[in-house]
Amino acid sequence: GMYNTFTMRSHFTQILYMFPHSTVVNNNGVSPAQSQLFDGKSGYWNPRTYSHAGLFPHRKLATFNRERIPERVVHAKGGGAHGEFVVTNDISRFTKAKLFNGVGKKTRCFARFSTVGGNLGSADTAVDPHGFAVKFYTEDGNYDLVGNNIEVFPIRDPMLFSDLNRSRKRNPSTNLQDQTMWWDFVQGRPESTFHALQIFSDIGRAHGFRRMNGSSVHAFKFVNSRGDIVFAKLQWRSQQQAPALTFQQANTLQGTNPDYFVQDLYDSIENRNYPSWLLYIQLMTVEQAQSYPRNPFDITRNWREEEFQLIELGRMTLNRNPTNYFAEVEQAAFAVSNLVPGIEPSPDRMMHGRLLAYQDAQRYRLGTNFPQLPINSPIVEVNSYIRDGKACYGDNGGGSPNYWPNSFGGHQADPGVAHVSFSVSGVVDRFDIPEDEFVETRWFLERDVTPAGRQRMLEAIADHLKNARPEVQARVLQNNFYPISREFGDAVSAELQKAIRNANKSYKK
Numbered sequence: 001g002m003y004n005t006f007t008m009r010s011h012f013t014q015i016l017y018m019f020p021h022s023t024v025v026n027n028n029g030v031s032p033a034q035s036q037l038f039d040g041k042s043g044y045w046n047p048r049t050y051s052h053a054g055l056f057p058h059r060k061l062a063t064f065n066r067e068r069i070p071e072r073v074v075h076a077k078g079g080g081a082h083g084e085f086v087v088t089n090d091i092s093r094f095t096k097a098k099l100f101n102g103v104g105k106k107t108r109c110f111a112r113f114s115t116v117g118g119n120l121g122s123a124d125t126a127v128d129p130h131g132f133a134v135k136f137y138t139e140d141g142n143y144d145l146v147g148n149n150i151e152v153f154p155i156r157d158p159m160l161f162s163d164l165n166r167s168r169k170r171n172p173s174t175n176l177q178d179q180t181m182w183w184d185f186v187q188g189r190p191e192s193t194f195h196a197l198q199i200f201s202d203i204g205r206a207h208g209f210r211r212m213n214g215s216s217v218h219a220f221k222f223v224n225s226r227g228d229i230v231f232a233k234l235q236w237r238s239q240q241q242a243p244a245l246t247f248q249q250a251n252t253l254q255g256t257n258p259d260y261f262v263q264d265l266y267d268s269i270e271n272r273n274y275p276s277w278l279l280y281i282q283l284m285t286v287e288q289a290q291s292y293p294r295n296p297f298d299i300t301r302n303w304r305e306e307e308f309q310l311i312e313l314g315r316m317t318l319n320r321n322p323t324n325y326f327a328e329v330e331q332a333a334f335a336v337s338n339l340v341p342g343i344e345p346s347p348d349r350m351m352h353g354r355l356l357a358y359q360d361a362q363r364y365r366l367g368t369n370f371p372q373l374p375i376n377s378p379i380v381e382v383n384s385y386i387r388d389g390k391a392c393y394g395d396n397g398g399g400s401p402n403y404w405p406n407s408f409g410g411h412q413a414d415p416g417v418a419h420v421s422f423s424v425s426g427v428v429d430r431f432d433i434p435e436d437e438f439v440e441t442r443w444f445l446e447r448d449v450t451p452a453g454r455q456r457m458l459e460a461i462a463d464h465l466k467n468a469r470p471e472v473q474a475r476v477l478q479n480n481f482y483p484i485s486r487e488f489g490d491a492v493s494a495e496l497q498k499a500i501r502n503a504n505k506s507y508k509k
Ligand code: HEM
Pocket: 071, 072, 073, 074, 075, 078, 112, 113, 114, 130, 131, 132, 133, 146, 147, 148, 153, 157, 158, 159, 161, 215, 216, 217, 218, 332, 333, 334, 350, 353, 354, 357, 358, 361, 362, 365
């Protein structure tokens, strides 16, 4: 006993001596000099008292060794901010979702913007779709609208999601970024053409997160208080106007300031220049969905605004930066399955894949009890029969029954939030949808893209495609661009040859 106590004590003193800065500081431990230096200006240091992380310095270093958590498997790089959503047009006739009911209704929210393929430190201006995720802290729990800046998606089968994303990540052999892989995936799945064109258009090169539009991509099932159903896509429109970046500017920024978009968002909020977006819905009735010439829930296609007009709904303003990136942005967990009464899944099978994927990823990335983290926890009390697990926080259901059904007054499911049923018929199987792949793509090129915008798109495609292997380039032309039209295929082909010639010239110099 005696001997052990003695060694422990001398050992401990020695450690304190070796690391004088790790002395225990009490709650008043911040010196005036420190608080002057770290004046609490946001983005710098806030004056905080601190205490030593436990008596044994080992804990400090051990925690350091465990600081890293897995980055998001997709959308790893991003930035976020807090804000407020205000209803500008009551749509209670379409949905009973309380956050969308009543002009002037305010709901706190948190938005995160991201790239998709790159790692945590990668460049914001990479050729990539960009994520646009918003968490609404509503009185019925959290509603997450997990969208993108591109209104269509490259695939319509959730089973292909890992393939799609592997092809935009690093080559498994060289660990280098490899343009051949992504184009190779694209040539094998012609339905990805529309999405690819949008990425290379001005839409894909918006000048910063603040200038991006956003889209739910999927249609949701909106349900009103009478139980009527309508299908709705949600669309964000940025209120910050600026010309898109050129592909040359985007390329340069990847090297000079990889965090350009994150910084632009942060600085604008710090400067009280609060970015805002208007939220719109597009509606399709059940009858319209049944008679629609193609699958209306195929997210490789869009709903044309001429036919399905935008109806304004509200405005989101981002007005507060996170004070701790890890706690608020890295630990934020958005999930397509976070829905509130009035908003339900539609028959879109890509959405069905997503309903499972997000929280599964978050259990791995953040641990089972990630919904209890402050950034993820709803503003209302949640009563469920979920218990225990690693890092369980709070009273864990206290003394209430932990099984259901029970006759001891445990919480009962609220029948008012049950989903509205609807009838379907047909053959259930896993099959491709043999409909015209390029209808909406042609409309996009004919009606939405200006001649100058088209030229910028062609040059951006060529600049990227020139890095793929020649046999893949040929297949892309044949499977993706010539089927749009002979003329468009020729245009891409000519621009590609030019880009290859110029690259060879500058290489030889
Ligand atoms: C993030 C899966 C389609 C937008 C993620 C994550 C997973 C995932 C696992 C990481 C979640 C995390 O660790 O927190 C899937 C699957 C899809 C799919 C399996 C299709 C079957 C889509 C689509 C969109 C989208 C269609 C756009 C409408 C996003 C966004 C994030 C994300 C914005 C980042 C959220 C954040 O900021 O934390 N996805 N995704 N994904 N996904 Fe998807």
